[in-house]
Amino acid sequence: xTIAATECLLRMxxxxxxxxxxxxxxxxxxxGCGDNAILAAVQRLCRDENLRPEKxxxxxxIGCSSRFPHYMKSYGFHGIHGxxxxxxxxxxxxxxxxxxxxxxxxxxxxSIGAAHWIHAIRYNMNMTVMLHDNQIYGxxxxxxxxxxxxxxxxxxxxxxxxxxxxxxxxxTLGVQNVSFVAQAVDWIPExxxxxxxxxxxxxxxxxxxxxxxxxxxxxxxxDPWMKDPQxxxxxxxxxxxxxxxxxxxxxxxxxxxxxxxLNRARELASVIDxxxxxxxxxxxxxxxYEDLRRTGQxxxxxxxxxxxEAEFDKFTVxxxxxxxxxxxx
Amino acid sequence: MNDVALAKSLSSKVLQPRSSGRAKxxxxxxxxxVEVISDSGEGAQRCxxxxxxxxxxxxNGVWTVEIIPAEIRPPARSVAGASGNCIRLGAGRVxxxxxxxxxxxxxxxxxxxxxxxxxxxxxxxxxxxESMWRENSDPRxxxxxxxTHDELVSAGYRVLEIPxxxxxxxxxxxxxxxxxxxxxxxxxxxxxxxxxxxxxxIALTFGKKAASVITSNVRLLEAGHEWAEANLDFKFRIPxxxxxxxxxxxxxxxxxxxxxxxxxxxxxxxxxxxxxxxASHYLSDVFEKVGGVVHQAEDxxxxxxxxxxxxxxxxxxxxxxxxxxxxxxxxAIGLAVMGEIPLVxxxxxxGGPSTGQPTKAEQGDLLSAMFGSHGDAPKVVIAPSTIEDxxxxxxxxxxxAETFNMxxxxxxxxxxxxxxxxxxxxxxxxxxxxxxxxxSELPAGLKPYQWDQTTGLARRFVPGQPRGMxxxxxxxxxxxxxxxYDPEINHEGIRAxxxxxxxxxxxxxxxxxxxxxxxxxxxxxxxxxxxAIEEAVESVRAEGHKVSSLxxxxxxxxxxxxxxxxxRFTRVMTIEGNWSDDPQDEIIDETNRRxxxxxxxxxxxxxxxxxxxxxxxxxxxxxxMVRRVLLEKLRQH
Numbered sequence: 021x022t023i024a025a026t027e028c029l030l031r032m033x034x035x036x037x038x039x040x041x042x043x044x045x046x047x048x049x050x051x052g053c054g055d056n057a058i059l060a061a062v063q064r065l066c067r068d069e070n071l072r073p074e075k076x077x078x079x080x081x082i083g084c085s086s087r088f089p090h091y092m093k094s095y096g097f098h099g100i101h102g103x104x105x106x107x108x109x110x111x112x113x114x115x116x117x118x119x120x121x122x123x124x125x126x127x128x129x130x131s132i133g134a135a136h137w138i139h140a141i142r143y144n145m146n147m148t149v150m151l152h153d154n155q156i157y158g159x160x161x162x163x164x165x166x167x168x169x170x171x172x173x174x175x176x177x178x179x180x181x182x183x184x185x186x187x188x189x190x191x192t193l194g195v196q197n198v199s200f201v202a203q204a205v206d207w208i209p210e211x212x213x214x215x216x217x218x219x220x221x222x223x224x225x226x227x228x229x230x231x232x233x234x235x236x237x238x239x240x241x242x243d244p245w246m247k248d249p250q251x252x253x254x255x256x257x258x259x260x261x262x263x264x265x266x267x268x269x270x271x272x273x274x275x276x277x278x279x280x281x282l283n284r285a286r287e288l289a290s291v292i293d294x295x296x297x298x299x300x301x302x303x304x305x306x307x308x309y310e311d312l313r314r315t316g317q318x319x320x321x322x323x324x325x326x327x328x329e330a331e332f333d334k335f336t337v338x339x340x341x342x343x344x345x346x347x348x349x
Numbered sequence: 350m351n352d353v354a355l356a357k358s359l360s361s362k363v364l365q366p367r368s369s370g371r372a373k374x375x376x377x378x379x380x381x382x383v384e385v386i387s388d389s390g391e392g393a394q395r396c397x398x399x400x401x402x403x404x405x406x407x408x409n410g411v412w413t414v415e416i417i418p419a420e421i422r423p424p425a426r427s428v429a430g431a432s433g434n435c436i437r438l439g440a441g442r443v444x445x446x447x448x449x450x451x452x453x454x455x456x457x458x459x460x461x462x463x464x465x466x467x468x469x470x471x472x473x474x475x476x477x478x479e480s481m482w483r484e485n486s487d488p489r490x491x492x493x494x495x496x497t498h499d500e501l502v503s504a505g506y507r508v509l510e511i512p513x514x515x516x517x518x519x520x521x522x523x524x525x526x527x528x529x530x531x532x533x534x535x536x537x538x539x540x541x542x543x544x545x546x547x548x549x550x551i552a553l554t555f556g557k558k559a560a561s562v563i564t565s566n567v568r569l570l571e572a573g574h575e576w577a578e579a580n581l582d583f584k585f586r587i588p589x590x591x592x593x594x595x596x597x598x599x600x601x602x603x604x605x606x607x608x609x610x611x612x613x614x615x616x617x618x619x620x621x622x623x624x625x626x627x628a629s630h631y632l633s634d635v636f637e638k639v640g641g642v643v644h645q646a647e648d649x650x651x652x653x654x655x656x657x658x659x660x661x662x663x664x665x666x667x668x669x670x671x672x673x674x675x676x677x678x679x680x681a682i683g684l685a686v687m688g689e690i691p692l693v694x695x696x697x698x699x700g701g702p703s704t705g706q707p708t709k710a711e712q713g714d715l716l717s718a719m720f721g722s723h724g725d726a727p728k729v730v731i732a733p734s735t736i737e738d739x740x741x742x743x744x745x746x747x748x749x750a751e752t753f754n755m756x757x758x759x760x761x762x763x764x765x766x767x768x769x770x771x772x773x774x775x776x777x778x779x780x781x782x783x784x785x786x787x788x789s790e791l792p793a794g795l796k797p798y799q800w801d802q803t804t805g806l807a808r809r810f811v812p813g814q815p816r817g818m819x820x821x822x823x824x825x826x827x828x829x830x831x832x833x834y835d836p837e838i839n840h841e842g843i844r845a846x847x848x849x850x851x852x853x854x855x856x857x858x859x860x861x862x863x864x865x866x867x868x869x870x871x872x873x874x875x876x877x878x879x880x881a882i883e884e885a886v887e888s889v890r891a892e893g894h895k896v897s898s899l900x901x902x903x904x905x906x907x908x909x910x911x912x913x914x915x916x917r918f919t920r921v922m923t924i925e926g927n928w929s930d931d932p933q934d935e936i937i938d939e940t941n942r943r944x945x946x947x948x949x950x951x952x953x954x955x956x957x958x959x960x961x962x963x964x965x966x967x968x969x970x971x972x973x974m975v976r977r978v979l980l981e982k983l984r985q986h
Contacts, residue, residue, distance in 0.1 A: 044820070045831070074815045079658070089820040090832065095812040096820030097661060100684050103654040106646060110658020110666065111812070113642060114616060118662065118812055136654075139647035319615060319640040325777050327639035328610050335597040336774055337406045 054206030054232030079108040081128035085152030088123035102133030105140040120147040126167040141195040143309040154234040162237040189289035199224035199306040255298030386433035387456035392529030397434020408591035410443030415767035431460035444880025458497040480510035534573020595774040601739040601765030602628035608743025613782030618655040623707040624763040625671040625697035649674040653681035663786030663811040667693040683722030691750035698762040709967025710764035712926035715946040730905035732760040734879035737772035764877040790815040796828040805848030859910030864897030867917035872898040885975035922960040923948040
C-alpha cells in the first residue's frame with residue numbers, strides 16, 4: 021500500500037503548525053505583564069521548531085507565571101506551589117519522547133521550591149526551565165519574594181525588605197552538574213527568543229532566568245535599566261548569542277563571553293548592574309539523569325516474569341522430598 | 350570480697366562440659382517462642398533468621414520478629430541496645446508473633462535486662478546466657494553480670510550459663526564474628542532441627558563470601574550443636590508438617606517490593622525513612638533487572654511529586670514512606686486526587702506523632718490516610734493483614750488506581766515490615782501487569798474530565814495522545830479542565846471524585862466473619878493484627894464463648910453488608926494499635942472519650958455502639974493480650 025505523492029505532501033503540509041496551533045486560552049495576565057512577552061516568544065519557538073502540540077508538556081507550580089500552561093495549546097500540568105520541577109522530572113523519566121518545559125516564578129522556584137531547584141540542577145534532566153522573575157509575589161498581592169531587592173516596600177515589608185535579594189544565577193551556577201544557564205529580559209523580545217531557542221536546543225537542564233515586569237505591583241522596578249540601554253551587558257560570541265546589527269545599535273554595552281568558562285560565568289552572574297543578558301554557561305558533556313537511569317530495555321511480560329521468578333527463587337523453600345532431606349550437598 | 354574474687358568464686362557455677370550420653374528429657378511442644386539477642390553487630394539477627402528459615406524448611410509454622418535498637422550503634426552492653434530476632438515456631442500454621450518468649454539466648458546480660466524489663470519474657474522463660482562476663486577484667490562488668498544473673502535466678506527464670514566465647518575461641522580467633530552460628534547450633538540441638546539443613550542455610554547465607562567463611566561458620570554451628578548435645582539436659586521437638594507446595598519466606602517490606610515488581614509499575618520514588626526504607630533497599634537492588642527505576646528524591650514532597658509526574662505521563666507510580674513522610678506528602682496527594690492521577694502511596698506506619706517511635710509498630714495513620722489533605726480528597730485505603738497480603742495488595746492497589754484514576758494508600762506497619770512468614774509461592778499471572786499506556790488519538794470532542802454521571806469515572810488522558818491537549822490543574826475545574834470558579838462546576842467535580850469511591854464499593858465483597866455469624870461479641874480489626882486477633886478468638890471459642898471476628902483489608906470504601914453483621918452480635922468492639930482513652934480514667938466519660946480510629950469510623954457510619962481496646966506501646970499486639978480483653982469484655986455485662 022503506497023500513499024499518493026500528493027497525499028504525502030498534503031500530510032507534510034498539515035503538519036506545519038502555525039502560531040494559532042499553540043495558542044490556548046486568552047491570557048488573564050495584566051496588561052503590560054512580562055509574562056505575555058514570554059508566552060509570545062515560546063509560541064514562536066514552538067512554531068519555528070514545528071513541535072507537535074501533543075508532544076509538549078508545560079509544567080508549572082503556583083503563581084501568576086504558573087498560569088502559563090493554560091495559555092498554551094499543548095499538554096499542561098498546573099501543579100502545586102513549588103513542586104513543578106519534581107513533577108516535570110517524573111514526566112521526563114518515563115517519557116523521554118515528550119518536550120518538557122517548566123514555568124516557575126521567583127517565589128515558586130527560589131522560595132517554597134528551592135530544595136527541588138537545587139536538586140533539579142544536579143539531576144540535569146532534559147527540560148527547559150523558565151524562571152519568571154518579577155521579584156515580587158503578584159497573585160497573593162505584593163509580598164516580598166526572595167529575589168526582591170533590599171529596601172523594597174511590600175505588604176509584608178512595609179518598611180522595606182531587610183535582606184539583599186537572592187541571586188538565582190549564582191545559586192544555579194554553584195550547583196554540581198549545572199549545564200545551561202542564561203539570563204533574558206522580557207523587554208527585548210528578540211534576545212528572549214534567541215535565548216529560549218538556545219535553551220530548548222541544549223540537552224540537559226536549561227535554566228533561563230527572565231527578568232519580568234510586574235505592572236501591577238512594581239511598575240517602575242526595571243525603569244532605570246529600560247531607560248538606559250548601557251545598563252544592560254549583552255553577552256555574545258562563539259557558542260553564545262549573535263547580536264543583530266539593529267540591536268547592537270541600541271545596546272552598545274557588549275562583551276565577548278565563552279559560555280564554557282564556568283568561572284567567568286559565575287563572575288558575570290553576580291553582577292546586578294549592569295544586567296548581563298545572554299548565555300552565561302553551557303556544558304554539553306553533563307549526563308542526563310534519565311539517560312543514566314533508564315536501560316531502554318523493552319519491558320515485555322516475559323522479561324518481567326523472568327525477573328520476578330528469579331527473585332522468588334531466592335526466597336523459596338521447596339517441599340522436601342521424602343527421605344532426601346539430607347542428600348543435598 | 351572484691352568483685353573479681355566474687356566472680357572467681359562464682360565461676361564454678363558455669364556449666365562445665367559433662368560426659369556425653371547423659372539422659373535428656375525430650376518434650377514435644379505445640380509451639381515455642383524463642384529469641385536471640387546481642388549487641389548490635391554481633392549477628393543475632395542472622396542467627397534468628399536462619400533458625401526461622403531452617404524450621405520453615407522442615408515444615409514448621411514460623412513467624413519472625415526483628416528486635417531492633419533505635420540507634421545504629423548503641424553502646425555495647427546497653428539495656429536499650431538489644432538487637433536480634435524473636436522466632437515463633439509452631440506445629441501448625443503461625444499467623445503472628447505469638448506471646449511472650451519461652452526461651453532466649455543472650456550474648457550479654459544487659460541486652461537481656463532490657464527485654465526482661467519491657468515484659469517480653471514469660472515468667473518461666475529459659476535463659477541461655479553467655480558466661481564470659483563473669484571473668485571480665487573490669488570488676489564493674491563482673492559485678493553487673495553477677496547481680497543480673499542472681500536477680501534473674503531469684504525472679505524464677507531458669508538461667509543456664511553457656512561458655513559461647515570460650516568454645517568459639519577454640520575455632521576462631523575473634524569470637525564476636527561467629528558466636529551467632531554457635532548459638533544457631535545450640536538452638537538446632539534444643540529444637541531437634543536438622544543439622545544438614547542448617548549447613549545448607551549457612552551456605553546460602555554466606556553464598557557470596559569465600560568458601561573458607563562458609564567452612565568456618567559450619568564448624569561453629571557444629572560446635573554449638575555438639576556442646577548443647579553434651580551439656581544440656583533437655584530437648585524440644587515441635588512436630589512439623591512438611592509443605593507440599595513451594596513457599597517463600599520473606600518479610601512484609603520485601604513482599605511489598607516484590608508486589609511492586611509484579612504489579613507492572615516501573616517507577617518508585619522515595620526518600621529514606623524508617624521503617625519503610627528496607628522495601629526500597631530491596632527494590633533498588635532488583636528493580637533495574639526488570640527495567641524499573643527507584644528514584645531517591647531530595648525530599649518526601651519531591652518523591653511524591655515525581656511519582657505524580659510519572660503517573661500522569663502514563664505509568665502508574667508508587668511512592669513509599671512512613672508517618673512523617675506521609676504527612677509531608679499530603680498536599681501532593683491532594684493534587685493527585687484533584688487531577689485524578691492514579692498513584693499508589695505506601696505508608697509503613699510507625700509510632701507517632703512527630704518523630705515518634707521510628708522502629709516501632711503502630712496503627713496511628715488510618716484517619717490521615719482516609720481524610721488527609723485539605724478539602725474533600727477521597728482516596729482508597731488498603732491495609733494488608735499478612736505478609737502475603739503485602740505482596741498482593743500492591744497488585745490490587747495499582748489496578749484500582751488505574752481503573753478509577755485514584756490515589757490508593759497502602760497502610761502496612763513496622764510489625765509486618767520486619768516480620769517473616771512463609772506463604773505459598775505466587776504463580777505469575779499476566780493480569781497482574783499494567784497494560785501499555787494509551788497513545789491512540791482521542792475521539793473528537795471527548796473531554797479530559799468527561800465524568801460519568803453515575804460512577805464519576807472519566808477516561809484518563811495521557812500526554813502524547815493527539816486531540817487530548819489540556820492543562821491539568823489543582824484548581825477547581827470543569828470537564829474541559831478549565832479553571833472554574835462557578836459554584837455549580839465545583840460541586841460537579843467534587844461529586845464525581847466522590848462517586849468513584851461508591852463505584853468501587855459496589856465491586857467489593859463483604860469480608861467473611863471468622864467464627865459464627867452471630868453471637869455475644871464481635872471483634873473487629875484491620876491491618877497487621879489479624880493473626881493475633883483470630884488466634885485469641887479461636888482460643889476463647891474453644892472454651893465455649895460466642896465470639897467472632899471481622900477483619901478489614903479495604904477500609905475506604907468499606908464494603909456493603911457490614912452493618913448487618915454488626916447487628917447480629919450483642920456487643921461489638923475493635924482491637925487496634927492506636928490511641929483510645931481508657932474509660933476508667935478519672936475525667937474520661939462518654940462525652941469526651943476518644944475512640945480508636947476504626948471504632949470511631951464504625952460508630953459514625955453504622956450508628957452501632959462499637960467499643961474499642963487499643964494499645965500504643967510499640968509492641969506487637971499479642972494473642973494473649975487480645976484474649977484477656979475478650980474475656981474481660983464478656984464479663985462486663
